Amino acid sequence: MSKPVFRFAPSPNGHLHLGHALSALLNARAAVALGGRLLVRVEDIDQTRCTPELERDMFQDLAWLGLRWEQPVVRQSDCFAFYREALERLQDTGLVYPAYLTRAEIKTFVSDREAEGASWPRDPDGAPLYPGDAAVLIEEKRERRAASGASFALRLDMKKAQERIGKQLFWEELGAEGPALFEPARKIAVDASAWGDVVLARKDTPTSYHLSVVVDDARQGITDVLRGQDLYHATSVHRVLQELLALPVPRYRHHRLILGDDGRKLSKSNSDTSLRSLRAAGMTHAQLRKRIGL
Structure with a gap:
């Protein structure tokens, strides 16, 4: 049986926040627990909002989280x-x-x-x-x-x-x-x-x-899509497209969301929850894991 393949696929249109940290770390943990592989994909279709500077910052944040992924990284702008x-x-x-x-x-x-x-x-x-x-x-x-x-x-x-x-x-x-x-x-x-x-x-x-x-x-041979609960219902659309295009169907795993004080899903516009601002304020990796329930 082939190894399971997970992916973390952020968009560099703003700085990563606590919700991204949870998703990235859960993908990494699942890949290890199930003896699988972890890929990172850059979803940069929006060439106006996605910038090289934000992509650089994103990879710095992922490195601080301790994430390890296979190379090369696929960018949607190349596809x-x-x-x-x-x-x-x-x-x-x-x-x-x-x-x-x-x-x-x-x-x-x-x-x-x-x-x-x-x-x-x-x-x-x-x-x-x-x-x-x-x-x-x-x-x-x-x-x-x-x-x-x-x-x-x-x-x-x-x-x-x-x-x-x-x-x-x-x-x-x-x-x-x-x-x-x-x-x-x-x-x-x-x-x-x-x-x-x-x-x-x-x-x-x-x-x-x-x-x-x-x-x-x-194209990347993803076997397990592990992403936020906010995309749970979108899976129905994805299954229709997979069927029409005769594409393989991965297994799906939808994780809990990290919510802000107002009860809403975190946004990249909320700089107070960005990994860069939290790190600059002195938060350690261990404190971050505790804050997101890991």
Whole structure:
């Protein structure tokens, strides 16, 4: 049996915080406990916010945590051709369509419906599901935007995608830390319809998180995806894409989140929880492990 392969995949668009430390250390611990390997992947699709300086700081933080990973490190910015190929394969199935509504138009449309007393479905992250261009724009306006080269998003027609698959999908969910690492997997049913027609790419960006993550995990031979509970529901979207692209399916492990004093998930904008600021304030590695429950 081949060794399990884990990955820690941060984005250098801000400084790592306590939540990243928990995820990185849990991946490292699981790899050791299960006799596996650990990879680091740099998710730097956003070339505006992701900078070489932040990437340098990120690796310094990981080194301070005591993390050890295999080389070479894969950067998503070097893999656009692979995402483009996967996107073209999906487009060839007829399941992908250009969507021209702006975020403001979607917000206004949904707000108007809710003001009238109607409810509008929202995805697990709380964003309203895409209503479709035809619900907002008359045909003439839709044609005009397409002809003018206006910005658009490429969306997956989720209903048609599930009809093409024609069966109920599942994923294996296992524990993320401690004895739970060795417990039997639970079979989780996919509910991708809760996400509606997700974005796969945009006019000026050849991929989205959903598309790139399944392509990257397959290319790197990731067998175990250990990540935060905030991405638990997104696994349904990833399973649909894996099925459509005939990609291997890793096991999934979703760990607890580190929350701020306000009860919300930590953000890179909260500098008081960044590893660099905590280290500068004198926090030791042992104190950090205790703070995050390790």
